[in-house]
Amino acid sequence: MSTPVTSSPILKVTSASKRFAGVHALEDVSIELHAGSVHALVGENGAGKSTLIKLITGVYQLDSGSVQLRGEDVAFDSPRSAQRAGIATIYQEVHLAPQLSVARNFFLGREPTRLGSLDLKRMNREAGDALKRYGIVADVKRPLGELGLGIQQMVAIARAVETDASVVIMDEPTSSLEPREVDLLLELVAQLKAKDVAIVYVSHKLDEVFRACDTITVLRDGKLVSTGPTKELTRRQLISRMLGRDAAELEKDGRTKLAGHSKTIEGEPLLRAEHLNRRLILEDVSVVVRPGEVVGLAGLLGSGRSETAKAIFGALPLDSGEIEVGGKALTHQTPASRIRERVAMLPEDRKAEGLIPDMSIRDNIGLAALPQLTKAGLVSRKRVDDIVKTFMTRLRIKAAGPNQKVSELSGGNQQKVLLARLLCLNPRVLLLDEPTRGIDVGAKAEVQALVAELAEKGMAVVLISSELEEVVEGSDAVVVLRDGAQLGRLVGDDISEDKIMDLIADAASEQIEAVK
């Protein structure tokens, strides 16, 4: 699996550093990429992987340090110039144009032309052939957006790979992929390797890392921890380097701070959302949560987890379904009605759906509880100040003061501001969509501990996380979703990553059978 490394690196990054608003995202990191070698870049969220990639690919510019391509200094000022130099990147999100056809997307930015006009015949033919080579069967004339996220990602990958690049960077390429597609991808990686392409594989899926990569670089808190051949590292060692904790200690503690399925939950459900249906989005999904219980929603990207949470919260219109909180039936699909019933939701995308960026911490926290904080239409400054102070202390929000703009805070503190907003409502049901995504390790642990504490106090919690082990370790019950439909509900000892992946994979194979 591992190839002897050739002498000089294709791409060399030396002492790269980058700061954002005074916080160092990357500090003195060096890395060497060799042709025909697959180099893994691992680390927790906030470790600096994304920043390093963006520095290499021209999205960001270095504060200090240098990048050399084939021995020559380079400084890319845009993704375009990096691509021109032969560095192709595959991102976690599909950045193609969904309204254009598959073939057009495949050739986006490098279209073959005849007399200035797109050579559509050639585009369709070559795109079809290329995709078939990668094991994808799709009608290349259809708009890309009509295909599943997994296929879209595969098209994006195929596009990047076809560009004759000498360096291919893959940033979490498998997050939307089925197990079968993951295999295809890794095959592709092997093919690239054989063509002497230097590959960077950023992933937190350690199975894939060990399976496909020759070298592993570990980042933590923006600094380089170690770089070395895969075969010289055990899984446990790798994890301990990523987290900065002793390996044995980890075994004892459990990886997350969540404390799931250790107790049996009894009692009447506090939240009952059953047979939720929304054309094209959800199909007969049910979630029942008792006080003190944590129910996890598991599934791949695009499986409908966020949509379920939004539907429960009244932020997504439903065609049919019953939602009850504390025995009271809720008929209006509006977030305001939920908030009145003390149901609160932490949205998945805190930037787009949560924070008011130019507003202060204070104003962001008080937002949802506004009715309680106003008297005769006027906002009671004192009440707001009191409540903000309470929660800033309790959640240990690190900031220059309550009047600082939230856009200036770190991801972890931003998340805490949103949590504070929810807690202001004194909720009894909490819907958390990716509560620890994109925040540093320390804050992550704090948030996880908070969730456990709240559940302990009797709150009903619905937990969504793309980190399967967070869901597995933190939940008393897990609902597995795929394509908007419910595959099953796991409880107690049945909750495991393997079982969840099995459920998802089985459903996939059934579908392929049906298509045949």
Place this chain on the structure above:
Amino acid sequence: MTTLAANFRDRTAVAAWTREHGVYVALVLLIVYNAIATPNFVTVDTVQLLFSQVPPVIIVALGIGTGGVDLSVGSIMAIASAVLAKFVVGGTPIGVAMLAAVAAGLLVGVFNGLVVAFARVQPIVATLGVLVAGRGIALVITGGALVELFVPFFKTIRLGKFIGVPYVMIVAALLAVAVAFLVRRTAFGYRLLAIGGNRRASVLAGLPVRRTLIVVYAISGTLAAVAGVIATARLRASDPSYIGLLMELSAITAVVVGGTSLNGGRVRILGTVTGAILLQLLESTLVSHNAPDSVARMVEAVIIIAAVYVQRPARSSR
């Protein structure tokens, strides 16, 4: 590393300060320039003239400053003017007639709000439709002709002063204060800023977005109607094809130059007022220096660009 960071901080601090206070500095500079270069500038007359001309723009700009893009304000002015004329000609007492005119503006504003909030049509397009239809409605009400109005109260509006300050300016100032209070101290204002800052997040936080939007456009319409009444008084006639023409451009310019972000989220009432005064003064300056109207427009264009350039949000990465 420290000097680099320090320089960076200094530069962004300067940029931030300019963003906040640029318009005030510009106004002061313009006043100073006029004091030196324009004869008879530092007189009571000049100030009074300025203060009697600028209020309509201020008032309309207040509405746009809180509500965002509203292209229909000019047409709303025309409708208010037409309704006023209709009632006055019909013999109604002036007070009631003015109320009716303002009510008409309120109604159109509510209509705008309904289309934007419920039909979820983008504000530019919705208010564009009302702009076109609205002026037509105004023309239909008066039958297309200019209607001369002989109303004694209009003279008071036009010429009345309190301690030397024209009534209309006092009205504009009071409205500015009221709007500022609304935006900064009330729950409504809080919601307004939140919705402007991030509409989706506001929905998810349980804010009554649709209701707020309707009120916002209602306010914009009402204010435009008030400006229309003042303009009618000044003209001593209701001319639906002329009143409020291009007003939306002047108002939007004043708002933008004054530092309010058109997407919402940042409201600068004082900046808006200052922006309106700055633009009016600019025109007067050019007039008194015999610069033609055309030059005034070109200078205005440059100022708008300079204003948004200065207010560019600092880039967080790069």
Place this chain on the structure above:
Amino acid sequence: MTAPATKQQKPVAVAADHGGREAARARARALTSLISRNGAVAVLILVVVLGALIVPSFGKPDNLRNVALAASFIGIIAAGMTFVIICGGIDLSVGSTYALATIISAMYAPRGSFIAVLYAMLAAGLVGLVQGLIIARWRLPAFIVTLAGLTGVRGLVYYITNEGNDHPKIEGRLAFEALGTGSLATIGTPVWIMLLVFAIGWWALNRTPFGQSVQAVGGNQDAAELMGLPVKRTQTIVYVVSGLCAGLSGILTTALSGGGQEARIGDAYELSAIAAVVIGGTLLSGGVGSMVGTLAGVLLLFVIQNLIVQGANLNSYVQQVVSGGFLLVVVILQAVLSRRTGTSET
């Protein structure tokens, strides 16, 4: 260290249909766009047919020719506007640029057709270029930059016409006037030119790398940047295109009328152009749009106005109310439709 027990399967061809819900959702989106786009065409055909039946004078060939001719000037401007809007921007300055080209082509007529047309197009293109650069490089909001353009260029027009007192006229006959006054198969040349512009526009949008870029950038600018597309260049070019279209329309106006236009000509043309584009199914948010739709939108606007004048004999004020009302009805329907098919969020 043992390999984790994942199912190691031989990679199998993956069928592209497993995104059942996602696929159906995207199909719905396509349907909405299709309806919006061809909806304009369908409504146009409907209105023309019904109009001809109900209002006899409307259906007369002479009248239809006139409507087409009248529509061609805004039509050409709207063609350029379509590019700008699909790319995620907006151009409020087209009315002023149009006026600039009108005046300049008349002013330089004494120097011959070639110079007159060249100077006018250069001026119009320059206006577009400057705005495009400011928007693309300085990243200033298009609405405001082109608002400044509207004001500034109008000022320029008044400046060069001595505060609107000059109305440059073409003396004698000039070659390029034929573009305006000529006709082919009894249909005025400007109409043919408009059709040509739309044809070229369609080709550029759907059959060139540039067109792909325009759609991608308009759909998601950041994503387009990451995919290595020339975002700044694309954004700049669409404003140049818009300016040139406004310029062409201005030249044709002078060609048709022989000059003598007032400095305030083209006032509010940008609004009609935007209305036509929106009615035609192009989304103001960008990424999705159609040249055919815009063409239908322009024709629809003028047909309706003509019908009102011919049929109801209502004064022009009611015309305005109907036009504005029509625009509102159309966009409201579009918005409601997109919600029904589940393509927009709460």
